[in-house]
Amino acid sequence: MTRLASRSVLLLIALILACSPKQETPEKNTVNIGNGSLEISNGWARPAHARMMTAAYFTIRNNETFADTLLSVSYANADDTQIHESYEADGGMMGMRPVGAVPIPANSGVELKPGGIHVMIIRPEMNLSEGDSIVLELAFSSNELQLIRIPVKASN
């Protein structure tokens, strides 16, 4: 299957999952990709009112001997999804800037967390309330596309 076809199927699945009723999310919330070469865990997203702004977080572990890169994250039920980073700007202010992609070194991990790198979900179509869950599509440079379902909660 070509990458385009594969992506279309994943997008369709994402749409079906995203529109499905709320589901219980496993407590551990760990997803293995490519026979465990990548492991995604501790995903969660903050609650938000529809058409506002929120963020999602998760940890990626790369168990391979070669580096990988998180190229993009998308959430089907929002106007846009971007990877951003919070940082301490000049004059003691806090700021945020876009991050094109997130390198994941070999045999290492990256934590997307509050106050650091995060996925910004722009203008979700529906309210995201505590107890809900959402489906994100993650694209990696290793040609892996992965859907993850993460819970909506106020804090981790």
Add this chain to the structure above:
Amino acid sequence: MRLLLVLSFFLFFACQRTQVIDDLNDASFELLTQDSVSVTFPDDYKGKYVVMGFVYTNCPDICPLITQNMIKIKEELGSPEDVHFLGFSFDPERDTPSKLAEYKSAFRLDDSFDFITGDTTTVSALMDSLRVRTQVSFTTTTDAGEELYFLNHSDKIMVMDPQSRVIIEYGGSQPMVPNLIVEDFQKIRQ
């Protein structure tokens, strides 16, 4: 080492008794709550402690941390009746009262919390009084074609005493801040 220095800094100030950082007794700002109720700041809050955080609702990461810290402060203080919580928006053009109501609703906050804003002149004057700074950091156009701007901003939670004096001020999004403010409250009330 850096963490130690930061903690020492916080502890130093935490040990200072009711040090007045700003006195707002002579100040008066006409603002609106998320319910479009007019309030005069700080007069309408005299007689209560006010825990005040500075946020804007298009901020997905740092401002929710500030809001979440204010919630923790309330929980750890035991929801006292003599403390009111204010989220002040420094983005009045986009953060209309109805937007602030949606933001408050997303955090499931009760009547002890209000989010306030005002016209741009008043908001700017209040920010100057409290040394809150903002600066447009970057803009982006979403896949849906909306142009959005984001702000660099001061990271601050402050506490005003019942006499409208700012007596506590910390970096609002930092994880240790709720504990520090609760400890300060306990010292102040001894």
